[in-house]
Amino acid sequence: MMDVFSQWLEWFPNLLPGLIVSLQLTGLSLLFGFPFGLLLAVMATAKFAPFQWISFFFVEIGRGLPALVLLYLMYFSLPDAGIILNSFTTAVIALSWNTGAYASEYFRAGLAAVPLGQKEAALTSGLRGWTGFRHIILPQALRISTPPLAGLAVLIFQGSALAFVIAVPELMSKASEIGSITFEYLNVYVLTAVIYGSLTLVFLALVRVLEWRLGRHLQRN
Amino acid sequence: MNPQLLSSIAQGIGLTLYVTGASLLIGGLIGLVLVGAARSPIGIIRTIANVYINVVRVIPPITWLFLIYFGLPQFALRLTTIQAAIIGFSIIASAFMAEIYRSGLLSIPVGQREAAHALGLSSITTVGHIITPQAFRVALPAIATYGIGLLKDSALASTIGVREITYYAQQSAKQTNEGLQAFVVAGVLYILISLVVALISRRVDLTLRRKIGVA
Numbered sequence: 001m002m003d004v005f006s007q008w009l010e011w012f013p014n015l016l017p018g019l020i021v022s023l024q025l026t027g028l029s030l031l032f033g034f035p036f037g038l039l040l041a042v043m044a045t046a047k048f049a050p051f052q053w054i055s056f057f058f059v060e061i062g063r064g065l066p067a068l069v070l071l072y073l074m075y076f077s078l079p080d081a082g083i084i085l086n087s088f089t090t091a092v093i094a095l096s097w098n099t100g101a102y103a104s105e106y107f108r109a110g111l112a113a114v115p116l117g118q119k120e121a122a123l124t125s126g127l128r129g130w131t132g133f134r135h136i137i138l139p140q141a142l143r144i145s146t147p148p149l150a151g152l153a154v155l156i157f158q159g160s161a162l163a164f165v166i167a168v169p170e171l172m173s174k175a176s177e178i179g180s181i182t183f184e185y186l187n188v189y190v191l192t193a194v195i196y197g198s199l200t201l202v203f204l205a206l207v208r209v210l211e212w213r214l215g216r217h218l219q220r221n
Numbered sequence: 222m223n224p225q226l227l228s229s230i231a232q233g234i235g236l237t238l239y240v241t242g243a244s245l246l247i248g249g250l251i252g253l254v255l256v257g258a259a260r261s262p263i264g265i266i267r268t269i270a271n272v273y274i275n276v277v278r279v280i281p282p283i284t285w286l287f288l289i290y291f292g293l294p295q296f297a298l299r300l301t302t303i304q305a306a307i308i309g310f311s312i313i314a315s316a317f318m319a320e321i322y323r324s325g326l327l328s329i330p331v332g333q334r335e336a337a338h339a340l341g342l343s344s345i346t347t348v349g350h351i352i353t354p355q356a357f358r359v360a361l362p363a364i365a366t367y368g369i370g371l372l373k374d375s376a377l378a379s380t381i382g383v384r385e386i387t388y389y390a391q392q393s394a395k396q397t398n399e400g401l402q403a404f405v406v407a408g409v410l411y412i413l414i415s416l417v418v419a420l421i422s423r424r425v426d427l428t429l430r431r432k433i434g435v436a
Contacts, residue, residue: 064415065408066376069387073408076400158281165380172283179291186292193280193288200279 008191011178018174019195021088025160025170028092030153033099040100041107055104062101067159070094075166091163099156103149110145111137143214150207154200161196171195223402229393230406233386234414236303240385241372243307248314249364255319256326270319277316283377285309290381306378310371317367325360326352358429365422369415376411386410 043055062070074094078085085093114137122132164172175192179185258270277285290305300308329352337347379388390407394400 060412061408064412066373066387066411068376068379069390069404069408069411072387072391072394073401073404076394076404080401161281161283162377164283172281172287176287176291184295186288186295189284189288189292193284196281196284197276197279201275204279 004187007182007184007187011188011191014178015171015174015192015195018169018171021168022157022160022163022170025088025091025095025163025168026153026157029095029099029156029160032092032096033156034103034149036096036100037103038107040104041111044104044108045111058097059101059104062097063105067094067098068162068165070098071162071166087163087166087168091160091166091168095156095159095163098159099152102152102155103145106145106148106152107141109148110141110143113144114140146214147207147211150203150210154203154207157203158196158200223399226393226397226399226402227406230386230389230403230410233384233389233407234410236378236383237372237375237385238414240303240306240310240378240383241368241375244310244314244375245318245368245371247307247311249318251311251315252318252322255315256322259319259323260326274316274319277312282309282313282374283380285313286377286381302378302382305381306375306383310375310378313374314367314371318364321360321363321367322356324363325356328359329355358426361422361426361429365418368422369418372414372418373411 040055040058043051044059046052046055065073071091071094074090074097075087078090078093118136118140119132122128122136125132127136160170161172163170164176167173171192175188178188182188255270255274258266259274261267261270286306286309289309290300290302293300293305333351333355334347337351342351375385376387378385379391382388386407390403393403397403
């Protein structure tokens with residue numbers, strides 16, 4: 001048992017840079033994915049039909065394809081289109097697409113949950129179009145969509161492990177590097193599972209706190 | 222679209238369906254045991270079941286697969302790639318299915334159990350004939366959605382060498398230099414299979430609604 005832990009201590013400094021890449025990958029994918037998702041949600045409800053089709057295309061591909069296939073697709077299609085990017089950037093694009101597709105559904109639900117009266121009240125107060133949307137509808141929709149989006153963030157962190165397949169030096173690839181040198185595959189993957197698992201648990205606890213704080217105004221004393 | 226590309230990637234459909242179906246079945250059965258354990262009157266059994274469910278879900282699927290496929294041989298437990306994939310996905314599915322069953326069971330009004338009791342039905346008859354059929358109908362859409370999710374996750378089996386759709390797409394991408402096309406074909410196949418599964422589940426759902434008489 002002591003051996004196991006001393007190995008963990010020995011490996012951890014090598015895994016840490018990988019974990020940092022995983023977190024960067026997750027952070028950037030959320031940073032681009034969430035606004036993309038909001039855009040897709042607004043486009044889906046637009047009156048102008050081509051906007052709806054564009055939104056449908058991005059959402060259905062982002063959710064319908066396995067994330068792994070989407071990752072490979074970007075990896076192979078971008079160079080074909082004459083765009084040469086490193087694997088990290090490619091992974092950010094694929095995961096952002098994935099994030100945006102799922103997030104758009106939560107944003108849509110959030111937007112739909114804002115009572116119609118709010119829109120009417122905004123119009124009556126003279127807050128038309130974009131102004132009314134930005135100051136009245138959007139803040140309420142965002143509050144409703146936040147808990148599921150936070151849950152999605154946790155899934156994207158787990159999904160960042162897929163970037164391993166296109167050689168992004170994240171946690172999984174650092175782990176398999178160590179495995180192929182030491183042949184201690186079981187132990188190194190158990191350590192990796194512990195790292196992913198404990199961070200996910202921390203994130204989930206934060207989500208729960210967030211949910212409680214956002215729901216506080218609804219609780220009656 | 223290149224027909225040769227299509228036919229070579231389509232070879233993977235069988236194993237994609239096999240890995241998904243077997244994992245859903247095995248995971249679904251283990252999930253039944255788990256949901257039973259999670260509702261056990263004995264505290265320690267409940268705790269074990271809940272810890273299992275949570276631990277399984279916080280570890281990324283690819284980490285599970287690598288742990289099983291590359292890690293277990295250290296204990297001289299040699300698995301084929303297909304066995305490793307099915308074991309890995311069954312473990313993952315069991316935790317998610319247990320949660321789905323749990324929400325299905327929670328949706329059955331307590332009055333149903335009380336009514337069965339009042340009619341003098343035994344606990345086993347109550348669970349088997351009153352609770353389970355209704356809970357299953359409620360859980361079916363969630364099971365179908367999870368099944369489609371698992372179908373997509375099964376693409377990961379290609380990373381340990383299972384010859385499913387994504388594996389053949391990757392092979393074709395390497396051999397023909399038509400990477401983009403190969404993965405477009407794979408993507409289309411996944412979407413088509415998902416559509417078929419969704420249609421079947423809707424059919425079954427409608428039939429069950431009529432049979433059980435739940436509106």
